[in-house]
Amino acid sequence: MKSTLQNKKAWLLFLLPSIAIFIFTVIFPILRSAYFGFFDWDGVTPMHFTGLTNYRKLFSDLYFRNAFWNNLFYLLINLIGQVGIALLLALLLTKVGRGCNFFKTVYFAPTILSGVAVSQAFQKFYATEPLGVFNALLKGIGLEACITPWLGTARTALTSVAVIECYKNMGLYLVIIYSGLMAIPSDVLESARMDGAKGIKLFWYIKFPYIKEVMAVAIIMAVNGLLKAFDIPFITTNGGPGSASELVTTYMYKTAFSSTRYGYGSAIAVFIALESILAVGILRKIFTKSEGDAL
Secondary structure (H helix, E strand, O other): OHHHHHOHHHHHHHHHHHHHHHHHHHHHHHHHHHHHOOEEOOOOOOOEEOOOHHHHHOOOOHHHHHHHHHHHHHHHHHHHHHHHHHHHHHHHHOOOOOOHHHHHHHHHHHHHOOHHHHHHHHHHHOOOOOOOHHHHHHHHOOOHHHOOOOOOOHHHHHHHHHHHHHHHHHHHHHHHHHHHHHOOOHHHHHHHHHOOOOHHHHHHHHHHHHHHHHHHHHHHHHHHHHHOOOHHHHHHOOOOOOOOOOOHHHHHHHHHHHOOOHHHHHHHHHHHHHHHHHHHHHHHHHHHHHHHHHO
């Protein structure tokens, strides 16, 4: 067994199927999109080579800029809503004895639901005719003036969609962070409590250093997923009203498949891929450096 683990050919043999799938499902489509980005093409007529025109257009396209800034705002809200709230709930769950598994199941359940199902449910919750759950609650506590078509109003649409994204994916990061908290040696916590550490001090000086790597993984996963978020924004608002909730992914889809500008849509797709790779690379470097400084 030991000799097999040390055999590089055996490693390569086991990794080969995964590498092949990754190349054909990730690398090849990215390269193919990069190639299409050099052409003006509607998907039917012959392709017309335009060089870097589509890629240069990204920097002057006002709709693309709006989608990009919306994406950053969407990312910020979801980092707070998914990872931040997941951390808070995970800390609370460590205090729960009986019933902990029940709460973990309840929090994790939305993660396994399809984005379509969650989106359609929240469309009903946000509705005004008939009155949805959120607006009914506002009416019930005497805030009828605040009743709003949350997904149909420009100033609230993006935040409302972000709430749906938070609800669906927060449970995944809760489970990851909770596992990290439960892995902290109990004798370390007991020693810290005997020395007078409690509350925020106990978390910041004892618990957080132990789960720093877990938090790094959660943040990287969240950022990578949110930069490519598509299903929930597309189903709930389709980027509307106007372009109030337009993300780079929804704009790419509309450009390529609604406007049949496959060349420009491919250029946007390449931007999304490069943006995700760059963001993950920067975050990995930041967290690796912070770990080195801590050591």
